[in-house]
Amino acid sequence: MQEATFLILTALANGAQHGYGIITDVQQISAGRVRLRAGTLYTALDRLRADELIVVDREEVVDGRLRRYYRLTPAGTRRLAAEAARLQAHAAAALRRLNLAGGMAT
Amino acid sequence: MTDQANLERAYRRLLAWYPREFRDENGPEILAVLMAAAREGQRRPGLAESADLIRSGLWMRLRPGVPRSARTVRAAVRLIYAGAAVSTVNLIIALPSLIDIKTYHLEWNNHPFTTAQLNQWGPLIITVDIVLSLVPIALWLWMARANGRGRTWARILSTVLLGVATLDLTGAFQLHSAIGIQVDFVPIEFGPTLPVLTWLVGLAAVWLLWRPASTAFFRPPGSVQALHQFQMAELARIRSSGARQAAERDAIPGGLTGMPVRRGPKWSIWVSLAILMVMIFVVLWALPPN
Numbered sequence: 001m002q003e004a005t006f007l008i009l010t011a012l013a014n015g016a017q018h019g020y021g022i023i024t025d026v027q028q029i030s031a032g033r034v035r036l037r038a039g040t041l042y043t044a045l046d047r048l049r050a051d052e053l054i055v056v057d058r059e060e061v062v063d064g065r066l067r068r069y070y071r072l073t074p075a076g077t078r079r080l081a082a083e084a085a086r087l088q089a090h091a092a093a094a095l096r097r098l099n100l101a102g103g104m105a106t
Numbered sequence: 107m108t109d110q111a112n113l114e115r116a117y118r119r120l121l122a123w124y125p126r127e128f129r130d131e132n133g134p135e136i137l138a139v140l141m142a143a144a145r146e147g148q149r150r151p152g153l154a155e156s157a158d159l160i161r162s163g164l165w166m167r168l169r170p171g172v173p174r175s176a177r178t179v180r181a182a183v184r185l186i187y188a189g190a191a192v193s194t195v196n197l198i199i200a201l202p203s204l205i206d207i208k209t210y211h212l213e214w215n216n217h218p219f220t221t222a223q224l225n226q227w228g229p230l231i232i233t234v235d236i237v238l239s240l241v242p243i244a245l246w247l248w249m250a251r252a253n254g255r256g257r258t259w260a261r262i263l264s265t266v267l268l269g270v271a272t273l274d275l276t277g278a279f280q281l282h283s284a285i286g287i288q289v290d291f292v293p294i295e296f297g298p299t300l301p302v303l304t305w306l307v308g309l310a311a312v313w314l315l316w317r318p319a320s321t322a323f324f325r326p327p328g329s330v331q332a333l334h335q336f337q338m339a340e341l342a343r344i345r346s347s348g349a350r351q352a353a354e355r356d357a358i359p360g361g362l363t364g365m366p367v368r369r370g371p372k373w374s375i376w377v378s379l380a381i382l383m384v385m386i387f388v389v390l391w392a393l394p395p396n
Binding site: 014019020023037040042045051052065067068 | 128132133134136137138139140141142143153155158160161162163164165166173233251
């Protein structure tokens with residue numbers, strides 16, 4: 001799973017969000033490192049919808065502009081959980097080895 | 107005109123890079139995000155932002171966008187792209203012989219050109235040969251794109267083209283025998299392997315397109331309605347299999363519900379008819395005189 005996809009799914013893990021909300025949330029989650037642009041975001045959202053990992057939750061019109069809210073499907077939740085567990089396992093393995101290497105070095 | 111109006115107009119121009127169906131469904135929403143993310147007093151889109159929209163728009167135009175659940179259609183579209191790749195390889199292989207027009211036309215294809223005519227009209231004949239070699243590739247790509255968008259006429263036209271390719275492969279029409287130029291729906295100059303492989307790819311694709319699992323995806327008119335109806339069929343399947351109520355909610359995107367359904371473009375029907383007419387004309391033209 002690409003990092004942008006993982007971050008978008010993570011942004012939706014707390015509940016439905018609209019496009020601009022996802023962009024700001026992803027920026028916050030990644031501590032400002034990842035700044036999604038609208039084109040990239042909607043390419044990813046379209047793919048995630050086609051893969052049935054997210055669906056449109058509702059639509060609102062705010063200040064004359066359309067807002068469409070997206071949410072995770074059960075399949076999307078499972079996929080995000082599996083990816084998070086995989087990344088956590090990799091990170092834990094890396095940290096274990098780093099600690100081991102640090103312990104041997106001192 | 108205000109800065110905001112200028113900016114919005116510039117964004118609308120950039121959104122034209124996206125396919126019309128995608129723009130109709132998502133354009134207002136993307137525009138809202140772009141305007142919300144714009145800086146105070148911004149008058150025109152930034153370079154990186156413009157590049158991102160153009161790149162994403164082109165990507166949307168090129169990819170088929172078939173839902174993962176429509177497995178048979180996805181497989182068919184991939185096969186059609188593979189067919190385009192094989193045809194392209196054939197063109198690359200054939201290019202040196204196309205350029206050597208004397209050998210190509212006089213020795214291989216027994217065309218009614220004299221050496222003097224070939225000398226005089228050489229560049230024109232080479233150009234026509236190459237352009238006509240691009241026709242099958244264009245047809246493969248067009249069929250991949252149209253089938254991927256759930257166009258019913260594309261499934262029918264793909265089947266007709268397979269029929270023409272079958273006749274071409276079996277030599278029923280001998281398209282190259284009576285005219286100086288040639289349209290090969292399957293490449294025939296370099297032994298049986300490539301033509302049979304190309305034809306088998308087409309056969310497999312058409313077989314997949316007509317599988318019962320694909321039929322729900324091909325509902326006229328327009329891809330939005332096709333996708334919606336496909337999802338409704340999926341919902342019926344989920345209901346009948348007794349899946350959880352949550353899954354039922356997920357099967358109907360709220361964004362599609364209540365949306366005005368666009369009719370498919372009428373020009374596509376006329377283009378299909380025009381191609382069929384041209385093909386019939388070419389076949390009649392190519393038939394050897396009695």
